Amino acid sequence: MNSHLDIKILLIEDNPNDAELAKVKLAEVGGSFSYELFHVELLSEALVFLQESSVDVILLDLSLPDAQGDESVHALQKNFSQIPIVILSGSKESSLILRIVQEGVQDYIGKNRVDGELLAHAIRYSIERKKSERALLNSKAETERLLASISYVLIGVSEHDEVIQWNLTAEKFFGRTASEMLGTSFCQCGIQWDWQKVVQGILQCSEEGTPVHLHELWYLNGNGKKGFFDITLTRMHGHVEESRGFLILANDISERKQLEIELSLAKKMESIGQLAAGIAHEINTPTQFVSDNLRFLQDSFCAIQTVLTTYDQLFQTVEAGQTNSPFVDAIKRTLAEADLEFMKEEIPKALKQSLDGANRVSNIVRAMKDFSHPGTEEKKPIDLNRAIESTAIVARNEWKYVADMVTDLDPALPLVPCQAGEFNQVILNLLINGAHTINDVISQTEGDKGKITISTRVEGEWVEVRIADTGTGISEAVRDKIFDPFFTTKEVGKGTGQGLAIAHDIIVNKHGGTLTFETELGKGTTFVIRLPLQRTHVC
Amino acid sequence: MKRRILFVDDEANLLEGLKRMLRPLRHEWEMEFVGNGAAALECLDRSNWDVVVSDVRMPSMNGVELLNKIKNQHPHTVRLLLSGQADTEVIMDAIGPAHQYLSKPCDAELLKTTISRACALGDLLQDEKIKQLVSQIETIPSLPSLYLELEEELQSCDSSLGRAAAIMSKDVGMTAKILKLVNSAFLGIQQTVTDPVQAVRYLGLDTIKTLVLTIKVFQQLDQSGSVGFDMQHFWHHSLSTGEQARKIAKEERAPQPVVEAALAGGLLHDVGMLLLLTYFPQRYQETLKLLANGECSLMEAEQETFGATHAEVGAYLLGLWGIPIPIIEALAFHHCPAKSLVQTLTPLIAVHIANGLIEEKDLQPLEGNSPCLDLAFLIELGLDDRLQNWRELL
Numbered sequence A: 001m002n003s004h005l006d007i008k009i010l011l012i013e014d015n016p017n018d019a020e021l022a023k024v025k026l027a028e029v030g031g032s033f034s035y036e037l038f039h040v041e042l043l044s045e046a047l048v049f050l051q052e053s054s055v056d057v058i059l060l061d062l063s064l065p066d067a068q069g070d071e072s073v074h075a076l077q078k079n080f081s082q083i084p085i086v087i088l089s090g091s092k093e094s095s096l097i098l099r100i101v102q103e104g105v106q107d108y109i110g111k112n113r114v115d116g117e118l119l120a121h122a123i124r125y126s127i128e129r130k131k132s133e134r135a136l137l138n139s140k141a142e143t144e145r146l147l148a149s150i151s152y153v154l155i156g157v158s159e160h161d162e163v164i165q166w167n168l169t170a171e172k173f174f175g176r177t178a179s180e181m182l183g184t185s186f187c188q189c190g191i192q193w194d195w196q197k198v199v200q201g202i203l204q205c206s207e208e209g210t211p212v213h214l215h216e217l218w219y220l221n222g223n224g225k226k227g228f229f230d231i232t233l234t235r236m237h238g239h240v241e242e243s244r245g246f247l248i249l250a251n252d253i254s255e256r257k258q259l260e261i262e263l264s265l266a267k268k269m270e271s272i273g274q275l276a277a278g279i280a281h282e283i284n285t286p287t288q289f290v291s292d293n294l295r296f297l298q299d300s301f302c303a304i305q306t307v308l309t310t311y312d313q314l315f316q317t318v319e320a321g322q323t324n325s326p327f328v329d330a331i332k333r334t335l336a337e338a339d340l341e342f343m344k345e346e347i348p349k350a351l352k353q354s355l356d357g358a359n360r361v362s363n364i365v366r367a368m369k370d371f372s373h374p375g376t377e378e379k380k381p382i383d384l385n386r387a388i389e390s391t392a393i394v395a396r397n398e399w400k401y402v403a404d405m406v407t408d409l410d411p412a413l414p415l416v417p418c419q420a421g422e423f424n425q426v427i428l429n430l431l432i433n434g435a436h437t438i439n440d441v442i443s444q445t446e447g448d449k450g451k452i453t454i455s456t457r458v459e460g461e462w463v464e465v466r467i468a469d470t471g472t473g474i475s476e477a478v479r480d481k482i483f484d485p486f487f488t489t490k491e492v493g494k495g496t497g498q499g500l501a502i503a504h505d506i507i508v509n510k511h512g513g514t515l516t517f518e519t520e521l522g523k524g525t526t527f528v529i530r531l532p533l534q535r536t537h538v539c
Numbered sequence B: 001m002k003r004r005i006l007f008v009d010d011e012a013n014l015l016e017g018l019k020r021m022l023r024p025l026r027h028e029w030e031m032e033f034v035g036n037g038a039a040a041l042e043c044l045d046r047s048n049w050d051v052v053v054s055d056v057r058m059p060s061m062n063g064v065e066l067l068n069k070i071k072n073q074h075p076h077t078v079r080l081l082l083s084g085q086a087d088t089e090v091i092m093d094a095i096g097p098a099h100q101y102l103s104k105p106c107d108a109e110l111l112k113t114t115i116s117r118a119c120a121l122g123d124l125l126q127d128e129k130i131k132q133l134v135s136q137i138e139t140i141p142s143l144p145s146l147y148l149e150l151e152e153e154l155q156s157c158d159s160s161l162g163r164a165a166a167i168m169s170k171d172v173g174m175t176a177k178i179l180k181l182v183n184s185a186f187l188g189i190q191q192t193v194t195d196p197v198q199a200v201r202y203l204g205l206d207t208i209k210t211l212v213l214t215i216k217v218f219q220q221l222d223q224s225g226s227v228g229f230d231m232q233h234f235w236h237h238s239l240s241t242g243e244q245a246r247k248i249a250k251e252e253r254a255p256q257p258v259v260e261a262a263l264a265g266g267l268l269h270d271v272g273m274l275l276l277l278t279y280f281p282q283r284y285q286e287t288l289k290l291l292a293n294g295e296c297s298l299m300e301a302e303q304e305t306f307g308a309t310h311a312e313v314g315a316y317l318l319g320l321w322g323i324p325i326p327i328i329e330a331l332a333f334h335h336c337p338a339k340s341l342v343q344t345l346t347p348l349i350a351v352h353i354a355n356g357l358i359e360e361k362d363l364q365p366l367e368g369n370s371p372c373l374d375l376a377f378l379i380e381l382g383l384d385d386r387l388q389n390w391r392e393l394l
Ligand SMILES: Nc1ncnc2c1ncn2[C@@H]1O[C@H](COP(=O)(O)OP(=O)(O)O)[C@@H](O)[C@H]1O
Pocket: A429, A433, A434, A437, A469, A471, A472, A473, A474, A478, A482, A483, A487, A488, A489, A490, A494, A495, A496, A497, A498, A499, A500, A501, A525
């Protein structure tokens, strides 16, 4: 009988008696145990044989002419690690056997005890065992590949603060390789993120034993760039000590956060659409008083017309030669009713204020057009004074309740090459910051309105725009942070920490200018924009 | 006596415009115009004002803060907001302290009539007899907080039925009551409704809000224990009047807010009776005795014993709470609509007619046998020929 289901056995044995014994014993085994046996006498022969044919199991004698002790095992394992090995050993080799078994040999049988059933059992068993061992190895490799490939940062930390896992994503984010990191102390590993939160999380996790989620935790990546993680901390309950500790799984949410911020920005008001509510307010108020005044003028005209008609009648009777006209009394009555004094006084004012109101509306409309500047990516020479005025008008509702505005704009200012829309954005951001800080002062002191002063002038090859507020000033502690993206000292919903970062990007990177500030606590802050007059300065 | 109206706005031009536009009313109204909240409060401290009309956004003290202060310090002054704000957040905040909200630009006629109606409410709030009567009540019932919560939900730009239902469900007893109502074919709903979300969906947030207000107020002032007063009957009368007033408003194709206010006015129109009964039980028993003698109407009997009527007292309470003016009007004048300034089919007219028709049909009218409908007034408004139609709605 010889089918492909037979177990193929390679017997490596130089002693003919021992070889014969094994063959006989195997032949004795009955039942479902069908096999095919190949026999070689030397390790070298075995290696050659295995190059060409595959077997399911190796029966190995430990003392071969060309290999002593575990040499043969090593050689076989090195080249054919997938084949299980069963040792046929002499009794004197017991300590060696123990070591070899630890090194991964599947089983051994004492030559003096060789018995068919036992041998068959050992063979079957070792084949099975090898299979599951391989499966295990496979799955471990797979797990490792998986861990390496997931886009989450995965860091394992042992109970003794030792880094025991550091996946590829972690390498990518922090710019440190696993080989650098494994075995080092986690707390001193030098990565930069919100350690306070992380440590608190770990403490909480170890106390409660349940996973802890940390949201929007900042980190600096290998290049020092700021981003945000959502983190899950899980306790590992390994059976062996080395696998106890914490798993840190970090999901990079910087992009999402950026989107959120843009969304909340969109909700807030940093462009024309977003200023809409304020602009509507600015338009509704003059509309109200213009139409009230028109209503008054209409009423007045009616009254005046009645007076005129009566006068006309009087005139006609007088002209007709009547000296004692009945219309004299009528005139008296009409005049008394007509409220003429009030009208005389108020009509000119009503007209003037109506014109003012209409002007205000048309100014806002013009400023809106100026401000939005759709689709002008390229730099064109623009009138900064006018841009500043338009932006101030469009944003008026944002500052007028807390501040008066003073402008000192150099009328001789030359045109400056500029992306108008972007420049307006900068002015808007600075104005809104000014309004916010003044509001802080006012609400603390219940004081009067503050002041925002905007001035422009030429300084050699530069144009300088200064926006000064009478706000709180910027404390020393945050002075070097205010231009960082996301840095804000304001409550959620009011501040996003984007305003100055955007302004800096626009002025410095897009226009080759500078954006600096002078500040004094309790007095206020002045932001200074400098833009190069020459096109050539612009990068 | 001239009405006294105080205008507050930080925009001087706007105040001047108003001053000129309202000049023709100078014989009826005494008007003052001030530029900020502090000045307004000073005026209020110095003398009595019927109505305050305030801007919303102003430096230092905004209009909502101002009206809140006025609500506490001068509860008898009617509070209106006139704002250019498109910002719903502020509008929402304003609901609490303001009796009515107007947006700029506001048409001159609308402004005038709104102020006139506010003055009529002011009369009520300033009425010495009622004030005196109410001042004897130790703690005036407060506006149910659940109602305020629903109101806020309703005003928020992303109001949701689910959230409203959740708010409502906080009060189990009330929710059960509303479900029972809905399932009794109230307001013509045929479906069986088992959960609050469904109830909110079928009725709509406005109606739910009104029901919550009614049920909570009736609970606070429950009179089932008092002798000579049939709380069950009262409850039925209120429900039918509300339902009927709503039907009439609908039938006349009134705008949705009027339909909703007609329901609210109808449900609450007699709430003053509960107030008087709760706080003056003995004196109200005398009133009921006068009524039982059959010589006068309930209104006359109340006038005799209290110097004020349930219509006025109920309207007064809702006025203090800042419930919208059309509803208060409906309460105040539900027996004498001619005294109001109303010319068209407002919630008041709907409630007056509904109450009249229901009393007419009732074998034991709540307020005795004297006729309720003011036919002369209906004829004046040209509505008399619709009566038969409305009867058929019953
Ligand atoms: N004019 C100013 N006065 C005082 N502090 C300011 C001023 N402008 C900016 N800051 C500070 O800088 C921070 C960052 O400003 P910005 O980038 O505009 O973001 P945001 O205004 O959203 O907070 C502010 O939170 C504030 O602490």
